[in-house]
Amino acid sequence: MPSAMSQWLCVLVQTPSHAKLGSVLSYRSESALAPGTLVRVPLGQRDTLGIVWDPDSVQASGELDPGKIRTIAASLDGIAPLDSSWQQLVTFAAQYYQRSLGEVALAALPSQLRDITPAQLQRRLKRNKTPVTAPAKQVPPVATIEKAESAEREPSAEQTSAINQIQRFTGPFLLFGATGSGKTEVYLRCVELLLASEVSAQALVMVPEINLTPQLEARFRQRFVGSYGADAVVSLHSGMTHAQRLKSWLGAHSGNARIVLGTRMAIFASMPNLRLIVVDEEHDPSYKSSEGARYSARDLAIYRGRQMGAKVVLGSATPSLESWQHSRPAAEGGRYLRLHMPSRIGAAASAEMPLVRRVDMNHQPRNAVFSIPLLAAIKDRIARGEQSMVFLNRRGYAPVLHCSECGWKSECPNCSAFRVFHKIDRTLRCHHCGFTERVPRSCPTCGNPDIAPQGRGTERIEEHLAELLAEVRRPGTSSEGYPLGEPVRVARIDADTTRHKGDLQSQLAAVHAGDVDVLVGTQMIAKGHDFRRITLVAAINPDGALFSSDFRAPERLFSLLMQAAGRAGRDASLGSNSEVWIQTFQPAHPLYAALKRHDYPAYAMLQLQEREQAGLPPFTAQALVRAEARTQELAQAFLDAARDAVHSDMAHWDGWADLLSQITLYSAVPMSIQRVANIERAQMLVESPSRSALQQFLTGWHAVLHATRQLPVGKGVIRWAVDVDPLAI
Numbered sequence: 001m002p003s004a005m006s007q008w009l010c011v012l013v014q015t016p017s018h019a020k021l022g023s024v025l026s027y028r029s030e031s032a033l034a035p036g037t038l039v040r041v042p043l044g045q046r047d048t049l050g051i052v053w054d055p056d057s058v059q060a061s062g063e064l065d066p067g068k069i070r071t072i073a074a075s076l077d078g079i080a081p082l083d084s085s086w087q088q089l090v091t092f093a094a095q096y097y098q099r100s101l102g103e104v105a106l107a108a109l110p111s112q113l114r115d116i117t118p119a120q121l122q123r124r125l126k127r128n129k130t131p132v133t134a135p136a137k138q139v140p141p142v143a144t145i146e147k148a149e150s151a152e153r154e155p156s157a158e159q160t161s162a163i164n165q166i167q168r169f170t171g172p173f174l175l176f177g178a179t180g181s182g183k184t185e186v187y188l189r190c191v192e193l194l195l196a197s198e199v200s201a202q203a204l205v206m207v208p209e210i211n212l213t214p215q216l217e218a219r220f221r222q223r224f225v226g227s228y229g230a231d232a233v234v235s236l237h238s239g240m241t242h243a244q245r246l247k248s249w250l251g252a253h254s255g256n257a258r259i260v261l262g263t264r265m266a267i268f269a270s271m272p273n274l275r276l277i278v279v280d281e282e283h284d285p286s287y288k289s290s291e292g293a294r295y296s297a298r299d300l301a302i303y304r305g306r307q308m309g310a311k312v313v314l315g316s317a318t319p320s321l322e323s324w325q326h327s328r329p330a331a332e333g334g335r336y337l338r339l340h341m342p343s344r345i346g347a348a349a350s351a352e353m354p355l356v357r358r359v360d361m362n363h364q365p366r367n368a369v370f371s372i373p374l375l376a377a378i379k380d381r382i383a384r385g386e387q388s389m390v391f392l393n394r395r396g397y398a399p400v401l402h403c404s405e406c407g408w409k410s411e412c413p414n415c416s417a418f419r420v421f422h423k424i425d426r427t428l429r430c431h432h433c434g435f436t437e438r439v440p441r442s443c444p445t446c447g448n449p450d451i452a453p454q455g456r457g458t459e460r461i462e463e464h465l466a467e468l469l470a471e472v473r474r475p476g477t478s479s480e481g482y483p484l485g486e487p488v489r490v491a492r493i494d495a496d497t498t499r500h501k502g503d504l505q506s507q508l509a510a511v512h513a514g515d516v517d518v519l520v521g522t523q524m525i526a527k528g529h530d531f532r533r534i535t536l537v538a539a540i541n542p543d544g545a546l547f548s549s550d551f552r553a554p555e556r557l558f559s560l561l562m563q564a565a566g567r568a569g570r571d572a573s574l575g576s577n578s579e580v581w582i583q584t585f586q587p588a589h590p591l592y593a594a595l596k597r598h599d600y601p602a603y604a605m606l607q608l609q610e611r612e613q614a615g616l617p618p619f620t621a622q623a624l625v626r627a628e629a630r631t632q633e634l635a636q637a638f639l640d641a642a643r644d645a646v647h648s649d650m651a652h653w654d655g656w657a658d659l660l661s662q663i664t665l666y667s668a669v670p671m672s673i674q675r676v677a678n679i680e681r682a683q684m685l686v687e688s689p690s691r692s693a694l695q696q697f698l699t700g701w702h703a704v705l706h707a708t709r710q711l712p713v714g715k716g717v718i719r720w721a722v723d724v725d726p727l728a729i
């Protein structure tokens with residue numbers, strides 16, 4: 001028994017995955033510490049960060065001999081304990097996504113906290129306490145804010161209606177607003193009203209990509225720093241240094257930061273007075289983590305909002321089908337309130353939505369990359385001094401190199417995938433494992449010197465377009481050097497051109513400055529950037545997604561094309577000429593027909609009907625179990641054994657027969673890219689019409705999977721993991 005002088009504590013730590021130890025360990029402490037307190041504890045040979053946890057809510061594992069229980073090394077006194085709502089969020093996320101509590105909780109903290117000593121922390125806290133410039137007038141009179149607004153910031157009737165409903169009802173809300181309808185202004189106003197009405201209230205505003213945070217941060221700073229001080233607005237995303245992240249995190253945790261802007265990871269920020277959560281572009285797949293605990297920040301936002309009594313606003317021009325379905329009328333079972341803003345505002349208000357043109361590639365010259373009318377339309381833009389944007393969802397020069405003599409292809413030796421040809425540095429690069437080699441001078445199999453690229457990536461499109469436009473001259477640029485005028489400027493933006501910090505910003509700046517006539521890129525350029533002078537957007541080969549094995553591919557294509565269409569014609573003076581070009585072999589496809597009408601609701605209805613008939617989400621709940629092993633047989637055998645145990649073992653558990661009747665387990669299959677870096681990968685799909693049944697099943701099955709791993713059939717497995725609500729199957 002612990003003596004009066006020493007307390008037993010349950011402490012969450014991050015143990016190596018698959019270690020025998022659980023992630024909740026027992027320690028001794030001289031004083032009682034509240035749950036949520038950050039501590040340093042000895043683990044093996046070293047000290048590690050831990051979080052004191054409520055012993056009633058968890059089962060500590062590890063050392064059972066009281067004599068061997070070690071004493072905590074220190075507590076991080078400068079940081080107030082993480083509150084119970086944060087503890088609940090982490091507990092829920094760990095349970096729902098089937099990960100250990102310690103892993104989820106520790107990963108939710110800024111990584112610098114893991115290495116910091118109490119003394120270092122004290123110094124850091126002292127430094128952060130340097131007097132806040134312009135101490136916040138806590139409640140700025142609303143009238144002065146209003147006065148400061150310029151006329152163009154006056155919200156439209158649609159915006160006002162959305163803002164009023166968000167004030168009046170509890171939500172959650174789906175803000176369904178066209179590109180250019182001013183969703184950000186609605187977020188700003190809701191935050192403004194919140195901060196003005198509640199002295200310590202905090203707001204969390206999430207965006208899908210780091211690229212989008214500087215623009216958003218600038219707008220929020222401009223709006224709020226004057227009234228609330230420079231520390232009131234902080235960012236949290238992976239593009240920041242560890243020190244910056246810790247500073248932002250501490251600001252949010254202490255309540256000094258009233259507004260946190262961030263990407264997916266920000267959903268775990270400790271915000272004791274959180275009252276409003278905004279998830280912008282809620283349909284974006286980057287809200288779902290693709291490693292570790294595969295959580296969805298959007299879905300956790302809904303949980304966190306309900307649990308803390310915070311309002312949640314999901315915003316999108318093309319909502320996810322899940323959110324669309326949740327926001328059907330309440331009478332039909334909808335749980336979110338849908339707010340519609342169909343009209344563009346500001347400079348774009350008088351601009352019509354761009355005209356969508358479908359080019360039937362069946363009637364174009366064989367192997368044409370650019371159809372004749374599209375090329376003519378691009379030349380028209382150049383002649384008028386306007387810009388065009390061409391996108392293709394594949395980077396590199398060509399997806400594969402090919403020998404026509406013997407059929408050799410540039411396969412990756414480590415993966416079941418081809419290495420992509422990058423012409424700029426003449427390499428073959430595997431986009432899955434990173435394996436990179438110089439392009440061979442001749443075919444490695446038969447010696448044929450004539451190995452040729454097959455297919456096209458953005459790099460090749462850029463080159464091809466420059467050739468096609470080589471004779472074209474820009475109007476009004478003739479000079480001594482260029483008597484006929486200057487050549488057309490083609491530029492490219494994709495993951496390869498933006499490797500270094502600042503690359504993207506400078507390349508975007510060149511587009512904005514008008515230094516580019518035709519911009520080529522991946523979907524990266526279709527998202528979020530406000531190109532005022534682009535009047536033509538072309539998707540040159542989007543058909544692949546229509547026939548993808550991934551049932552979500554069409555939804556993503558539609559959303560991408562709608563977003564790309566939103567890039568065009570933001571400037572009213574040019575808007576009437578704006579066009580979106582789709583080169584397709586399926587011109588009559590309903591997806592393109594709905595796109596032509598800019599009709600998301602019609603498209604969503606169609607897709608939802610298909611999903612319902614096929615028994616796919618959101619009408620069914622899914623989880624995937626993935627296993628990796630040296631051979632495909634080993635990976636599949638493990639999964640199949642775990643499935644067999646469901647019938648031979650779990651079916652006899654008390655009361656489980658009923659539950660199992662609601663669960664469908666499919667056979668183990670290879671993943672779509674079955675081998676990466678010489679590891680074979682297999683997966684098994686689990687489905688249920690009931691989300692709670694699936695949850696209950698997974699929790700029980702987890703122990704079975706662990707046990708199966710210990711059997712001979714599990715010995716060859718390198719790792720396995722569960723992905724709940726997977727985005728790609």
Ligand SMILES: [Zn+2]
Pocket residue numbers: 403404405406407408443444445446447448
């Ligand atoms: Zn060959």
Ligand SMILES: [Zn+2]
Pocket residue numbers: 412413414415430431432433434435676677
């Ligand atoms: Zn590879």
